[in-house]
Amino acid sequence: xxxxxxxxxxxxxxxxxxxxxxxxxxxxxxxxxxxxxxxxxxxxxxxxxxxxxxxxxxxxxxxxxxxxxxxxxxxxxxxxxxxxxxxxxxxxxxxxxxxxxxxxxxxxxxxxxxxxxxxxxxxxxxxxxxxxxxxxxxxxxxxxxxxxxxxxxxxxxxxxxxxxxxxxxxxxxxxxxxxxxxxxxxxxxxxxxxxxxxxxxxxxxxxxxxxxxxxxxxxxxxxxxxxxxxxxxxxxxxxxxxxxxxxxxxxxxxxxxxxxxxxxxxxxxxxxxxxxxxxxxxxxxxxxxxxxxxxxxxxxxxxxxxxxxxxxxxxxxxxxxxxxxxxxxxxxxxxxxxxxxxxxxxxxxxxxxxxxxxxxxxxxxxxxxxxxxxxxxxxxxxxxxxxxxxxxxxxxxxxxxxxxxxxxxxxxxxxxxxxxxxxxxxxxxxxxxxxxxxxxxxxxxxxxxxxxxxxxxxxxxxxxxxxxxxxxxxxxxxxxxxxxxxxxxxxxxxxxxxxxxxxxxxxxxxxxxxxxxxxxxxxxxxxxxxxxxxxxxxxxxxxxxxxxxxxxxxxxxxxxxxxxxxxxxxxxxxxxxxxxxxxxxxxxxxxxxxxxxxxxxxxxxxxxxxxxxxxxxxxxxxxxxxxxxxxxxxxxxxxxxxxxxxxxxxxxxxxxxxxxxxxxxxxxxxxxx
Amino acid sequence: xxxxxxxxxxxxxxxxxxxxxxxxxxxxxxxxxxxxxxxxxxxxxxxxxxxxxxxxxxxxxxxxxxxxxxxxxxxxxxxxxxxxxxxxxxxxxxxxxxxxxxxxxxxxxxxxxxxxxxxxxxxxxxxxxxxxxxxxxxxxxxxxxxxx
Numbered sequence: 001x002x003x004x005x006x007x008x009x010x011x012x013x014x015x016x017x018x019x020x021x022x023x024x025x026x027x028x029x030x031x032x033x034x035x036x037x038x039x040x041x042x043x044x045x046x047x048x049x050x051x052x053x054x055x056x057x058x059x060x061x062x063x064x065x066x067x068x069x070x071x072x073x074x075x076x077x078x079x080x081x082x083x084x085x086x087x088x089x090x091x092x093x094x095x096x097x098x099x100x101x102x103x104x105x106x107x108x109x110x111x112x113x114x115x116x117x118x119x120x121x122x123x124x125x126x127x128x129x130x131x132x133x134x135x136x137x138x139x140x141x142x143x144x145x146x147x148x149x150x151x152x153x154x155x156x157x158x159x160x161x162x163x164x165x166x167x168x169x170x171x172x173x174x175x176x177x178x179x180x181x182x183x184x185x186x187x188x189x190x191x192x193x194x195x196x197x198x199x200x201x202x203x204x205x206x207x208x209x210x211x212x213x214x215x216x217x218x219x220x221x222x223x224x225x226x227x228x229x230x231x232x233x234x235x236x237x238x239x240x241x242x243x244x245x246x247x248x249x250x251x252x253x254x255x256x257x258x259x260x261x262x263x264x265x266x267x268x269x270x271x272x273x274x275x276x277x278x279x280x281x282x283x284x285x286x287x288x289x290x291x292x293x294x295x296x297x298x299x300x301x302x303x304x305x306x307x308x309x310x311x312x313x314x315x316x317x318x319x320x321x322x323x324x325x326x327x328x329x330x331x332x333x334x335x336x337x338x339x340x341x342x343x344x345x346x347x348x349x350x351x352x353x354x355x356x357x358x359x360x361x362x363x364x365x366x367x368x369x370x371x372x373x374x375x376x377x378x379x380x381x382x383x384x385x386x387x388x389x390x391x392x393x394x395x396x397x398x399x400x401x402x403x404x405x406x407x408x409x410x411x412x413x414x415x416x417x418x419x420x421x422x423x424x425x426x427x428x429x430x431x432x433x434x435x436x437x438x439x440x441x442x443x444x445x446x447x448x449x450x451x452x453x454x455x456x457x458x459x460x461x462x463x464x465x466x467x468x469x470x471x472x473x474x475x476x477x478x479x480x481x482x483x484x485x486x487x488x489x490x491x492x493x494x495x496x497x498x499x500x501x502x503x504x505x506x507x508x509x510x511x512x513x514x515x516x517x518x519x520x521x522x523x524x525x526x527x528x529x530x531x532x533x534x535x536x537x538x539x540x541x542x543x544x545x546x547x548x549x550x551x552x553x554x555x556x557x558x559x560x561x562x563x564x565x566x567x568x569x570x571x572x573x574x575x576x577x578x579x580x581x582x583x584x585x586x587x588x589x590x591x592x593x594x595x596x597x598x599x600x601x602x603x604x605x606x607x608x609x610x611x612x613x614x615x616x617x618x619x620x621x622x623x624x625x626x627x628x629x630x631x632x633x634x635x636x637x638x639x640x641x642x643x644x645x646x647x648x649x650x651x652x653x654x655x656x657x658x659x660x661x662x663x664x665x666x667x668x669x670x671x672x673x
Numbered sequence: 674x675x676x677x678x679x680x681x682x683x684x685x686x687x688x689x690x691x692x693x694x695x696x697x698x699x700x701x702x703x704x705x706x707x708x709x710x711x712x713x714x715x716x717x718x719x720x721x722x723x724x725x726x727x728x729x730x731x732x733x734x735x736x737x738x739x740x741x742x743x744x745x746x747x748x749x750x751x752x753x754x755x756x757x758x759x760x761x762x763x764x765x766x767x768x769x770x771x772x773x774x775x776x777x778x779x780x781x782x783x784x785x786x787x788x789x790x791x792x793x794x795x796x797x798x799x800x801x802x803x804x805x806x807x808x809x810x811x812x813x814x815x816x817x818x819x820x821x
Binding site: 244 | 759760763814816819
């Protein structure tokens with residue numbers, strides 16, 4: 001191949017190169033190592049380029065159209081969309097054409113766009129709407145939206161932005177092979193265009209995906225509650241010889257941005273990819289060489305005839321003049337070229353479909369927890385619940401459920417709350433699972449609405465936060481900044497109980513329980529209630545250390561010794577802690593006797609020292625009467641609850657002692673001797 | 674470097690002109706396109722390479738052979754690229770396929786043009802400019818443009 005050219009040939013290349021550069025100014029890259037906005041920028045669109053918001057109504061979803069780097073406001077796109085979606089939507093133009101040549105991360109674009117989107121949201125809310133905003137962006141506009149939604153670039157307005165969905169057309173998520181090439185540099189030679197300096201990161205980062213630059217900072221991915229639909233233009237050149245179809249040359253590109261880059265959102269930015277709702281669609285066009293030849297700019301260059309060379313370039317993701325001219329010619333002829341996609345009828349149809357799907361997400365209901373997909377838990381695989389229960393194969397013993405069909409109750413009462421701040425309520429529920437014959441710590445589940453129904457946003461297994469064999473959620477409650485989760489953890493049936501609180505939050509698209517804290521132990525007082533498993537904060541199974549935290553100082557501790565249990569004694573209370581087989585001492589037997597403030601303690605049904613048998617049987621009709629206890633003859637009534645027993649010793653027809661014990665200890669003949 | 678800056682400004686001016694008409698995101702295709710423009714014969718040619726009559730006949734024969742391997746020897750086709758299955762039959766179906774070797778013009782060291790006339794089975798005559806590319810010392814047909 002001879003690379004010599006005449007003067008005219010050089011000019012051709014330069015024209016093509018400059019055109020590429022100018023057109024490339026409509027695109028960008030995923031990154032630009034520009035500093036975060038310092039002060040409030042002067043927003044160029046405020047002068048009238050941006051659509052006035054006074055007409056926003058409750059019944060319509062607001063959609064902001066964001067043009068590309070070199071584009072003008074997408075008025076033609078708006079007109080086409082309005083014809084396809086005549087009601088239920090309001091299309092607004094964001095205009096940064098006055099600073100179109102600036103990098104999208106700059107405050108005059110990113111922060112101004114964030115301000116505008118926030119303003120749209122507020123205005124829509126004031127009109128009675130949900131404040132959820134949709135964006136349709138062309139080319140660089142997609143990246144501008146990503147920067148705008150990142151507080152590091154979008155500023156304060158980016159926080160809590162209610163971005164419901166983003167639809168992109170031809171956005172160079174991972175850059176373009178044209179970036180930082182000699183062709184893009186050429187324009188700088190005598191440039192009166194306000195393109196970024198060739199020394200700026202903008203050009204460097206345009207090739208980020210190909211050059212592997214480490215200097216290009218990136219915005220964060222949008223929150224996982226924002227659906228992203230990427231629409232890519234894909235041109236195929238059909239070579240014709242003497243009017244006959246010869247072969248196809250797939251450009252795998254819209255002429256400026258490769259289809260990989262146009263659909264590379266997930267690879268474009270930092271942040272978690274978990275739970276991201278991303279879709280990609282392609283608009284394909286085939287152009288034959290004859291039709292391209294009709295608008296050829298300066299004639300057929302020899303280079304472009306060598307399609308083998310072109311294919312080699314495409315495969316290697318490289319560019320040169322031959323590919324440049326081929327790409328440029330398609331810009332003006334191909335319906336799915338980078339420049340034409342915003343007005344391409346098929347692309348508009350795809351935008352309509354994407355917006356419709358994004359908005360179709362219905363509000364969640366608590367009963368959605370009966371049929372949601374759940375993550376793998378306690379050795380059970382992930383799957384979809386049926387009537388609140390995970391169908392398990394024969395090899396899987398146990399269960400996983402959010403709903404107990406026997407009691408007809410949820411494992412924990414579900415909660416609907418806007419956890420992500422996007423205006424839509426998330427569904428928070430709890431799953432209990434069992435494997436190996438025991439239940440495992442419960443898992444908190446968070447679902448967000450989507451067009452496909454409830455989508456798992458994330459989950460937290462309480463076993464990761466507390467060390468015990470079991471962890472059961474007690475309540476879910478909406479609090480500022482999240483959901484307050486209250487649970488207790490314990491060993492075995494009921495030992496070593498600890499109560500916990502933490503705040504459930506979404507952060508960077510993930511779900512986390514933060515500020516985990518053990519609830520401050522309460523002190524036993526004369527207002528406490530006697531139950532089968534303890535008195536007030538005192539619970540059977542507690543260690544001496546745990547009991548000390550709950551008992552007033554006047555109740556003294558007696559260490560174990562001489563074959564006796566450890567014990568606490570005072571104010572009418574006597575707590576016995578037999579030595580456990582596994583070691584250590586735990587509360588198994590508690591008595592309340594006359595003499596001291598504890599003598600006024602009552603059960604939840606009002607039985608106290610001095611109550612008579614009639615009152616006992618009235619309060620506890622199933623109380624069992626016995627004349628023996630251990631080896632002695634003692635008139636008593638007892639109520640068994642689970643593995644514990646609430647006992648009443650009777651003297652002269654009245655309760656003379658109340659006992660709270662494990663059933664084993666209650667029946668023991670020799671507990672602490 | 675004054676020449677460079679001057680050339681650059683000229684290029685930019687051209688670019689701006691085209692960009693203003695065609696490089697807006699909502700713009701239509703440029704209304705005026707230049708002619709298909711056979712490359713100028715005035716381009717510098719250091720090594721003239723003629724197209725002998727025998728070579729023109731060989732190109733005609735290969736093109737109309739109905740055989741894909743022969744077609745690949747007559748046309749510039751990227752290796753590994755699948756030819757349309759109808760191409761060989763379509764070329765073979767021409768009642769006439771004449772390369773006017775006498776009008777051969779070399780436009781650069783590696784490119785040339787030559788007129789070609791085809792007559793299809795229905796008797797329709799079409800005239801083409803074939804753009805030739807010099808590959809391994811021989812001219813192959815790289816592209817065709819119909820003369821309107």
